[in-house]
Amino acid sequence: MDTNFEAILNSLPTKEPRSRLEPYSELITEMRKRGRTYREIVQVLKKSCGLKVGASTVNDFILARPKSKAKPLLSTSRTRATKKNLEGLTGTYKDTEAHQSIGRPQKTLKGTAGTIKELKDRPLKTRTKKPLFEYNPDEPLRLQRNQRTKE
Amino acid sequence: MQESNTAAPVEWKNLDSPPVVSSTAPYKRVILTMGGKGGVGKTSFMLALAEWFHIQEIPVSLLDLDTENKSRGSLKHYFDGRVAKVNIYTAAGLDAFVDHLAEGAPIILADMGASSGQVTHEWFDSMFEDVAATGVAFTAIGIVTPDPASVESILSWAARLQDRVNYVVVENAMTHQADFSYWRDSEQAKQFRAVFRPVVLAMEFRLPELENPSRQHGVTLGQIVERRLKVPELQRASLVIRAQSYRRRLFEEIDKAKGLLLP
Numbered sequence: 001m002d003t004n005f006e007a008i009l010n011s012l013p014t015k016e017p018r019s020r021l022e023p024y025s026e027l028i029t030e031m032r033k034r035g036r037t038y039r040e041i042v043q044v045l046k047k048s049c050g051l052k053v054g055a056s057t058v059n060d061f062i063l064a065r066p067k068s069k070a071k072p073l074l075s076t077s078r079t080r081a082t083k084k085n086l087e088g089l090t091g092t093y094k095d096t097e098a099h100q101s102i103g104r105p106q107k108t109l110k111g112t113a114g115t116i117k118e119l120k121d122r123p124l125k126t127r128t129k130k131p132l133f134e135y136n137p138d139e140p141l142r143l144q145r146n147q148r149t150k151e
Numbered sequence: 152m153q154e155s156n157t158a159a160p161v162e163w164k165n166l167d168s169p170p171v172v173s174s175t176a177p178y179k180r181v182i183l184t185m186g187g188k189g190g191v192g193k194t195s196f197m198l199a200l201a202e203w204f205h206i207q208e209i210p211v212s213l214l215d216l217d218t219e220n221k222s223r224g225s226l227k228h229y230f231d232g233r234v235a236k237v238n239i240y241t242a243a244g245l246d247a248f249v250d251h252l253a254e255g256a257p258i259i260l261a262d263m264g265a266s267s268g269q270v271t272h273e274w275f276d277s278m279f280e281d282v283a284a285t286g287v288a289f290t291a292i293g294i295v296t297p298d299p300a301s302v303e304s305i306l307s308w309a310a311r312l313q314d315r316v317n318y319v320v321v322e323n324a325m326t327h328q329a330d331f332s333y334w335r336d337s338e339q340a341k342q343f344r345a346v347f348r349p350v351v352l353a354m355e356f357r358l359p360e361l362e363n364p365s366r367q368h369g370v371t372l373g374q375i376v377e378r379r380l381k382v383p384e385l386q387r388a389s390l391v392i393r394a395q396s397y398r399r400r401l402f403e404e405i406d407k408a409k410g411l412l413l414p
Binding site: 091132133134135137139140141142143144 | 299303307310311313314332333336337338339340341342343346347370372
């Protein structure tokens with residue numbers, strides 16, 4: 001980073017954490033690592049720390065954290081599966097716990113690339129279908145008595 | 152005509168989860184009046200239709216969406232207790248169709264109000280595709296009278312609904328020798344008939360001495376025929392016979408459209 005920018009940043013006073021959950025960040029992180037649900041975390045915070053928050057607040061707090069911090073928050077089984085997948089990169093996603101657990105269809109990497117290309121090439125749905133029948137309410141009904149034909 | 156006729160039907164048991172497509176469940180149908188012009192006989196025809204279904208022993212859900220027609224003459228006035236009044240002027244007013252179908256009746260009879268066009272058209276634009284995909288078909292009932300405004304009204308509706316519904320048009324003779332020139336001979340109406348091929352039914356002129364007291368007391372032709380009333384002016388033998396023959400002929404007309412009225 002530019003040294004001037006760095007100097008400016010260093011001169012700024014330290015800002016208080018915005019979230020009430022910031023002091024409990026480590027505890028929350030650890031509980032997530034151990035597979036605790038948001039609801040369980042809320043209960044622990046209430047019971048042990050006297051902090052009253054909703055599950056969605058905990059969820060938002062975790063999501064708002066930088067990715068490097070958020071990564072370990074994955075449940076152990078999911079983390080293992082993801083690691084295995086990344087290390088192996090054998091060309092398939094199948095047999096990974098992660099995919100089985102979320103029930104997605106198993107696709108080869110080649111297949112996924114094809115899907116992405118297909119999705120990109122797919123034309124957008126247009127809703128401008130020509131109407132079968134048009135009627136202008138501002139025009140009077142035009143009688144055609146003399147041209148009456150069999151319908 | 153309707154794409155939904157080719158869609159697989161759906162089981163409506165649990166709407167917390169997405170509808171489950173089933174090959175055994177029957178189709179469902181929403182029959183709605185094309186509102187627009189008031190006083191053309193929408194409710195009278197829907198009453199007859201409700202009785203027709205009753206005689207066929209087919210359960211229907213009756214929805215009164217005519218918020219303008221609050222007292223006498225509304226569907227609720229005739230079938231109080233068995234009619235759900237629905238306010239369509241809410242964000243999801245017409246979702247009542249979906250909810251009532253989920254409750255089990257295979258058919259909904261919805262009496263739309265005179266000013267319900269815009270709301271209904273918007274609902275169709277946003278919801279039709281997904282509702283139809285679950286196996287629900289729609290039939291729009293248009294009532295025409297000698298008044299050209301009644302014809303203009305159904306043409307306006309048809310221009311918005313297009314082929315998303317099947318059409319039944321009822322020629323309601325409000326006078327002894329009604330002249331339906333604007334419906335039968337106008338260029339625009341001919342075009343409508345050529346494109347959508349509606350089933351056209353005749354609803355004959357009703358004597359005021361039968362029509363007015365039945366409206367006043369909220370009684371159906373069936374109740375007059377069965378002499379279940381304590382209304383002296385509707386107990387005259389001649390009126391009972393008239394009600395009977397009138398109802399018989401109207402039912403014969405409704406039979407012509409049964410393909411568009413049953414699921």
